[in-house]
Amino acid sequence: MNVTILDIAKAAGVSKSTVSLVINESDKVKLETRHKVWQTINKLGYVPNMAARALTTSQTKTFGLIFLTSDETSLPYVLDSVPETLLYDVTYGINACLKNTDYSLLTERFSVSGQAKLPDLIKNKRVDGVFLIGGLYDDAFINLVLEQGIHVVIIGRRHEGVDSVSVNANKVGYLGAKYLLELGHRQIAFISGPAYSSISQEKQNGFAAAVAEKGVNMEQIYFIHSPYTGMGGYQALKQLWNEGVRPTAIFGGSDGITAGMIRFLYEQEISVPKDVSIISYEESVLSTHAPFSLTVIDGHKMQLGEMACMTMINRIKKQNAQEVTLIIEPSMIIRGSVKVMG
Numbered sequence: 001m002n003v004t005i006l007d008i009a010k011a012a013g014v015s016k017s018t019v020s021l022v023i024n025e026s027d028k029v030k031l032e033t034r035h036k037v038w039q040t041i042n043k044l045g046y047v048p049n050m051a052a053r054a055l056t057t058s059q060t061k062t063f064g065l066i067f068l069t070s071d072e073t074s075l076p077y078v079l080d081s082v083p084e085t086l087l088y089d090v091t092y093g094i095n096a097c098l099k100n101t102d103y104s105l106l107t108e109r110f111s112v113s114g115q116a117k118l119p120d121l122i123k124n125k126r127v128d129g130v131f132l133i134g135g136l137y138d139d140a141f142i143n144l145v146l147e148q149g150i151h152v153v154i155i156g157r158r159h160e161g162v163d164s165v166s167v168n169a170n171k172v173g174y175l176g177a178k179y180l181l182e183l184g185h186r187q188i189a190f191i192s193g194p195a196y197s198s199i200s201q202e203k204q205n206g207f208a209a210a211v212a213e214k215g216v217n218m219e220q221i222y223f224i225h226s227p228y229t230g231m232g233g234y235q236a237l238k239q240l241w242n243e244g245v246r247p248t249a250i251f252g253g254s255d256g257i258t259a260g261m262i263r264f265l266y267e268q269e270i271s272v273p274k275d276v277s278i279i280s281y282e283e284s285v286l287s288t289h290a291p292f293s294l295t296v297i298d299g300h301k302m303q304l305g306e307m308a309c310m311t312m313i314n315r316i317k318k319q320n321a322q323e324v325t326l327i328i329e330p331s332m333i334i335r336g337s338v339k340v341m342g
Helices: 005-012 016-023 031-044 050-057 085-098 139-146 169-182 198-214 230-242 255-267 301-317
Strands: 062-069 104-111 129-133 151-155 163-167 188-192 221-225 249-252 277-281 295-298 325-328 331-333
Touching (some): 005 016, 005 031, 016 031, 062 085, 085 104, 085 301, 129 301, 151 301, 163 169, 163 301, 169 188, 169 198, 169 249, 169 331, 188 198, 188 230, 221 230, 230 255, 249 255, 301 325
Parallel strands (some): 129 151, 249 277, 277 295
Antiparallel strands (some): 295 331
């Protein structure tokens, strides 16, 4: 039999309205009474009705994490899909931040190319705020979400007038190019993300800046756009190989792209780093499970999630505060996938 508010009231020796005030975090109830009611709730195993609570407080105490994908029905471990390591690591950071709060987190995979214009979490008003993650959305989608009157924190890119937490993508490209150039590489392929992605373009700009700084001939540098999938990285490198290009080093713009590159090199029996050097953006389970020790540029995704969470909570408390734009600096994790050129 389900425990009700009335059961809690009788067991705690208080009125039903007092129990309701305690559940809804009212400061009108004495501290001792609140403590007694919560003890009774925990003892009887009562689970508050969050929908009813939302009607009373106008808050659900729930955040939504919307992961934008090209197809929400595709499995993340298929080679032609975007590996959801970014989603997992950012979620880990958000949950770490929420641990000592009374907020919870719901996640929804949403296809921006599907028939639905809005994710269900937003459409059904189930959350107080949403985190938008993934690069497959445009300004029109963000504006549509904002029109719903919901708090938004964007993770991974920036949008004027909206709170955001992102990695310095320009520096990602710069660090990768600088490291390879310092080790003597001059023929380098950079397989970045899609051409329409502003983050992908920022990485490429940073890469080009490091090349110019070193005074290296740009004709020896190959920029290739690719989807953030294993198949994208595989096909991009295959095309380069078929054109007769043999770079001494390859930079993968995401862990998914790099996984596809590694598969192609394996099929060609090309050894890393003996025959070609590789670095990748994004530290993830893929980089640590590679058949060799993979050098990566770390975007600190868990920290990204934590900072996004703190930004959201701050926005809930101070709705009229100025827009927050936080940028995390990436760092190199040097392992064994790059050799020094003689």
